[in-house]
Amino acid sequence: MIRRFENNDLAQIMDIWRETNIRAHSFIDQKYWDENFEAVREMIPEADVYVFEESGVIKGFAGLSSNYIAGIFVEHESQSRSIGRMLLNHVKSFNSSLQLSVYRNNERAVKFYLREGFSVEEESTDENTGEIEYSMRWGT
Numbered sequence: 132m133i134r135r136f137e138n139n140d141l142a143q144i145m146d147i148w149r150e151t152n153i154r155a156h157s158f159i160d161q162k163y164w165d166e167n168f169e170a171v172r173e174m175i176p177e178a179d180v181y182v183f184e185e186s187g188v189i190k191g192f193a194g195l196s197s198n199y200i201a202g203i204f205v206e207h208e209s210q211s212r213s214i215g216r217m218l219l220n221h222v223k224s225f226n227s228s229l230q231l232s233v234y235r236n237n238e239r240a241v242k243f244y245l246r247e248g249f250s251v252e253e254e255s256t257d258e259n260t261g262e263i264e265y266s267m268r269w270g271t
Contacts, residue, residue: 132183132184132185133181133182133183133184133217133218133221134181134182134184135179135180135181135182136175136176136180136182136192138176140180140182140189140192141172141175141176143188143189144175144180144182144189144192144204145168145171145172145175147189147191147192147204147205147206148168148171148202148204149165149168150206151204151205151206151207152164152204154207155237155239155240156234156236156237158234158236158262159234159260159262163259163260175194178194178195178196178201179195179196180192180193180194180195181193181195181218181221181222183205183214183217183218185209189206190205190206190209190214191203191204191205191209191214191215191218192218193218193219193221193222195222198226198228198229198230199229199230199231200219200222200229200230200231201231202231203215203218203219205218215243216247219247223269223270226270227270227271228268228270229249229268229269229270230252230266230267230268230269231244231249231266231267232257232264232265232266232267233264233265233267234257234260234262234263234264234265235254235262235263235264235265236262236263241265244267244269247269248269249267249268249269250267250268250269251265251266252265252266252267252268253265253266254266
């Protein structure tokens with residue numbers, strides 16, 4: 132079931148955020164994610180966040196700021212079960228266009244977004260990590 136974020140979801144969401152970022156971005160030092168943990172924790176309640184919950188346990192979430200997808204995160208054990216696609220389709224259902232940034236070296240995510248109809252609009256270097264990232268867009 133997909134529902135809106137509630138304040139008592141924060142601990143589960145942050146565990147998923149940290150774990151999936153470390154796993155998906157082995158090319159970035161874990162220290163980067165640890166150093167940004169508290170800042171993200173403070174931003175989550177300010178964003179539009181939708182969680183995928185199964186039997187009372189959050190398996191994934193999507194965070195939006197207007198029509199910008201800050202991220203779609205699915206816990207490792209639940210990946211490849213269409214949870215990311217369901218979350219993405221949910222946010223597509225009330226947006227005519229969406230934008231996001233994804234690291235080029237996160238090949239799995241790049242393939243996912245391309246498969247889901249996004250196109251690469253621009254390539255740039257993330258000042259914080261030095262990694263190349265794609266700006267991607269879906270819709271009108």
